Amino acid sequence: MPRSLQIATDTAARRVIRCFAYARISEDREGAHLATERQLDDIRQLAEQLSTPAVEYRIVKVFEDNDLSAYSGKPRPDYKDMLARLRNDEADCVLAWHTDRLHRSPVELEEYIDVCSPRTIDTRTVKAGHLDLSTATGRMIARQLGVQARYEVERMIERSKRARDQKASHGEYSGGPRPFGYEADGVTPRTLECPRCHQEGPDGFTMRRKCEECEAVGRFTRDLVCQGCDARDALRVDFVCDECRVPAEFAEGSEASAVHPALEAVVVGASLSGTAKGWAGQGFVSSRGKTPDVNQVRTILMRPRNAGLLQHRGQIAGRGDWMALTDEGTWRSAMAVLEDPSRYTSGTNVRKYLGSNIYECGECGTAKLTGFPRPVSRKKKTGKQPVGRAGDKEPAYRCENGCVVRDGQSLDDYVLLHFFRRLQEKDASEIGAQRSEPGVDVAQVRKDMRQARADLDKLAAALGRNEMDMQEWRIASGEARKRLHAAEDQMKDAVAANPVAELLAADDPVKVWNDVFDLSRRRAAVDYVMRVRVGKARPGRQPDGSYFDTSTIRIGWK
Numbered sequence: 001m002p003r004s005l006q007i008a009t010d011t012a013a014r015r016v017i018r019c020f021a022y023a024r025i026s027e028d029r030e031g032a033h034l035a036t037e038r039q040l041d042d043i044r045q046l047a048e049q050l051s052t053p054a055v056e057y058r059i060v061k062v063f064e065d066n067d068l069s070a071y072s073g074k075p076r077p078d079y080k081d082m083l084a085r086l087r088n089d090e091a092d093c094v095l096a097w098h099t100d101r102l103h104r105s106p107v108e109l110e111e112y113i114d115v116c117s118p119r120t121i122d123t124r125t126v127k128a129g130h131l132d133l134s135t136a137t138g139r140m141i142a143r144q145l146g147v148q149a150r151y152e153v154e155r156m157i158e159r160s161k162r163a164r165d166q167k168a169s170h171g172e173y174s175g176g177p178r179p180f181g182y183e184a185d186g187v188t189p190r191t192l193e194c195p196r197c198h199q200e201g202p203d204g205f206t207m208r209r210k211c212e213e214c215e216a217v218g219r220f221t222r223d224l225v226c227q228g229c230d231a232r233d234a235l236r237v238d239f240v241c242d243e244c245r246v247p248a249e250f251a252e253g254s255e256a257s258a259v260h261p262a263l264e265a266v267v268v269g270a271s272l273s274g275t276a277k278g279w280a281g282q283g284f285v286s287s288r289g290k291t292p293d294v295n296q297v298r299t300i301l302m303r304p305r306n307a308g309l310l311q312h313r314g315q316i317a318g319r320g321d322w323m324a325l326t327d328e329g330t331w332r333s334a335m336a337v338l339e340d341p342s343r344y345t346s347g348t349n350v351r352k353y354l355g356s357n358i359y360e361c362g363e364c365g366t367a368k369l370t371g372f373p374r375p376v377s378r379k380k381k382t383g384k385q386p387v388g389r390a391g392d393k394e395p396a397y398r399c400e401n402g403c404v405v406r407d408g409q410s411l412d413d414y415v416l417l418h419f420f421r422r423l424q425e426k427d428a429s430e431i432g433a434q435r436s437e438p439g440v441d442v443a444q445v446r447k448d449m450r451q452a453r454a455d456l457d458k459l460a461a462a463l464g465r466n467e468m469d470m471q472e473w474r475i476a477s478g479e480a481r482k483r484l485h486a487a488e489d490q491m492k493d494a495v496a497a498n499p500v501a502e503l504l505a506a507d508d509p510v511k512v513w514n515d516v517f518d519l520s521r522r523r524a525a526v527d528y529v530m531r532v533r534v535g536k537a538r539p540g541r542q543p544d545g546s547y548f549d550t551s552t553i554r555i556g557w558k
Contacts, residue, residue: 189256269524362535363403452484
């Protein structure tokens with residue numbers, strides 16, 4: 001028989017085992033799929049080793065779940081797809097690097113057994129060998145491996161929690177993706193700059209710890225207790241230039257310099273979408289190299305670490321051993337705004353008009369005007385023809401009770417005309433002056449917060465020494481928590497919001513209005529300064545030759 005015919009006959013007689021290859025990695029911070037690629041290389045080698053002249057283990061499809069843990073319970077799309085295809089008898093064998101790549105949950109293991117056992121689907125792994133789930137022995141081994149994997153995960157979680165608890169007690173950064181505004185160490189702001197020699201960090205600067213109570217420098221225990229006055233939660237961290245020995249500042253245009261203005265903007269009524277657009281324009285990206293969207297900006301601004309506070313297990317646990325990007329008063333004031341339930345908007349009630357729910361009805365005296373788009377009338381008299389096309393819309397305002405309907409653009413223009421005239425008056429600097437003082441002694445409030453936290457620590461220690469029972473501890477700690485929450489609420493009012501302050505300080509307030517203020521800040525400014533009451537319009541041409549009646553619009557100043 002010719003050799004070529006012999007080879008063809010042998011190939012035709014070779015039995016093919018259809019194989020699914022599955023790979024998974026729990027965490028892939030780089031997003032390069034390198035770990036799963038290494039698993040798949042080993043799996044391909046395993047398929048070659050299993051193949052014989054009579055049997056070929058052929059990989060017909062590869063399934064890969066990247067950056068997904070089998071223990072977390074999050075859906076694994078490729079794993080679910082693989083099970084569905086196994087139920088449809090599309091494969092005879094599953095190849096994996098180890099059984100813990102397939103499952104670490106007993107529930108998932110039992111589901112996998114229910115799929116593979118009645119179909120006599122083999123499971124072969126690089127590290128754990130062959131599992132024959134069609135036999136009681138094979139299923140027992142699979143379950144034992146699953147229990148062992150579960151045990152290892154739970155032990156790892158316990159060790160990780162203990163390590164984080166220890167770091168929290170020392171005020172240390174517990175690791176993770178690089179926080180916005182900081183270098184990878186989570187401590188050094190990005191970017192430091194010396195105001196004298198203009199050297200930029202992170203190199204060339206030394207961290208300095210200072211006590212807010214006694215002004216002692218560098219005298220803190222590992223638990224961040226001042227050795228000079230025994231004060232807790234009194235740590236203030238900054239950096240000093242090694243050459244000039246002067247405190248460092250944040251470089252203009254850096255991530256660290258962007259956080260405080262963004263928080264101040266929230267306090268005065270700016271929208272997070274405006275902040276997100278501004279950050280995108282400055283080229284800011286997250287630790288994963290992506291431009292922060294609105295939700296990510298909100299998450300960034302709400303982090304207690306911005307105010308130098310340590311968050312542990314969802315609670316503020318004291319001061320962190322890093323430099324703050326803003327003061328605690330500004331941060332808590334911004335949190336009061338961001339956590340306000342009335343701030344959340346849906347697609348049907350997002351503000352689109354300057355005066356919605358700000359302008360008042362001058363007819364009924366009780367309702368507000370709301371903005372809405374109304375069809376353009378082609379017969380509308382404006383002195384110019386034609387007026388729009390069929391189907392066009394124009395902004396308008398109407399009373400909630402139906403008393404008044406007015407042209408939106410003309411009304412806004414009239415209001416803004418008076419608004420900017422007010423800013424140009426001699427006493428414009430006095431706008432909001434009486435409301436800008438919050439009347440909060442920030443230093444005293446901080447002292448009250450430190451004392452309340454210290455009392456909670458002492459009560460917890462007393463409970464641990466069995467010096468009080470649980471009921472006594474609950475009563476005593478409840479009072480301390482009330483004092484702490486009262487102080488935190490006071491701190492939220494520490495920063496007075498004057499939405500027009502930036503306009504008053506600007507050389508060209510109209511340019512700032514157009515280029516810097518988004519709609520939310522414009523609305524806040526108008527609402528802060530003016531009271532606009534709008535009545536019914538007189539029909540026809542007005543004495544000034546226009547068709548917009550201003551005689552029934554009353555503007556007052558707050």
